[in-house]
Amino acid sequence: MNERLILVTNDDGYSSKGFAAAIEVARGFGRVVGVAPETPQSGMSQAITMNAPLFLRRVREEEGLTVYALSGTPVDCVKMAFDHLLREQRVDLVISGINHGSNSAVNVLYSGTMGAAIEGSFYGCPSVGLSVDDHSPDADFEAAVAWGRRIVGDLLSHEIELPLCLNVNVPVGKPSEIRGMRLCRQNRGFWREDFFRREDPRGREYFWLTGEFVDGEPGAADTDERALAEGYVAVVPVQVDLTDYRQLGKLADILK
């Protein structure tokens, strides 16, 4: 029997609660290899480390599970897994997460969790980014684990057309409070930022990025934001052709 191999990664670091929860999702489906950053990498998007060397260490080894910590970004972790650690092996699925805080709408662009999930899909296997719409340090991952298992089970038991990358966001709540799952499109929201200004002990001014998410289309029924707001798990399939085909025709008259 060919045992399945699942790669698990994360953007909050190898010691985070969400990474442990993602490993929990993966176990039961096969052998699990986890590669996660040494340090929290929230908001790292699809970043790669170009100007520094990467250090890799094995931090956990038990029956059916090996976990590594890497001194890089979430995308570095995925590359290290596919191009070095698992180079000769067939990986059946990638799970990235479980993230504290939703990666719905435009957040998919800034998210290290989704950066890693997207990267995973480049290597020819289905890839799932899992997030919980809860930023609290003691966020409850129970519902996300349950829905993650269900989705992974569905993907592994069907013929899937590749590439496939899913952005899965789970509302706050106990499993019994989740109303179901919806396939959605990405909401066109954006962030209205603000900067906290403070002074350090030497009188130098510094800033903390902060901000407020603005739902760009609150009336739309088919978006991930709406599904989450109504208590549903939001599933958006993600692709990476950023070409703005709508503009392509219009620009022919402008750029000559």
Add this chain to the structure above:
Amino acid sequence: MNERLILVTNDDGYSSKGFAAAIEVARGFGRVVGVAPETPQSGMSQAITMNAPLFLRRVREEEGLTVYALSGTPVDCVKMAFDHLLREQRVDLVISGINHGSNSAVNVLYSGTMGAAIEGSFYGCPSVGLSVDDHSPDADFEAAVAWGRRIVGDLLSHEIELPLCLNVNVPVGKPSEIRGMRLCRQNRGFWREDFFRREDPRGREYFWLTGEFVDGEPGAADTDERALAEGYVAVVPVQVDLTDYRQLGKLADILK
């Protein structure tokens, strides 16, 4: 007369040659404010700084030009410009670059230059990412400056439908060697990575990310890769709805 205001940013840092070249593109179209990272930020994608404070300092001030350095990512620079430095002002256009190395094909996803350009387009003005298909430290920016000026001039003299973000890649060569400009779509290429392995003086193994770009559709006539290879400036309009609409229908039978 309302003088135009152009924001210029970059991912190689405020002291880079490419940033100076982008400022050269912008001057002549109006007042220029530059905000660039303190340190090189290649490969930073759409990353934002969530877990550290940001320090901002003014590094240059002359007639029609103010330049700041920020201890953050390219996207942080854009947010700092719009949400703090220029909060009450109307910005007419954003230029990000000029990058050493092309950001065609899937490189748009990893690129700090394009991360900043995309971010700029969220703020309601046209945005242009400029790159030269040349990684050498003494890359010649002359052709990119000339084409950048031409494109910016076209954008500022026409009614543009927003959002608009352009990924502009200029081939290696003197201005006279460039064959023209092509509107293209993003090539479906990918990176086949490898990791250099070395040992530090204490015997610890470390890795350097390296790799080779693979053109996923070398036969296609309408891609940015092809345009560059044939000596044309490649212009791809970029958008950020990552929804994979093709998969959306198919998944309804799989995820229930």
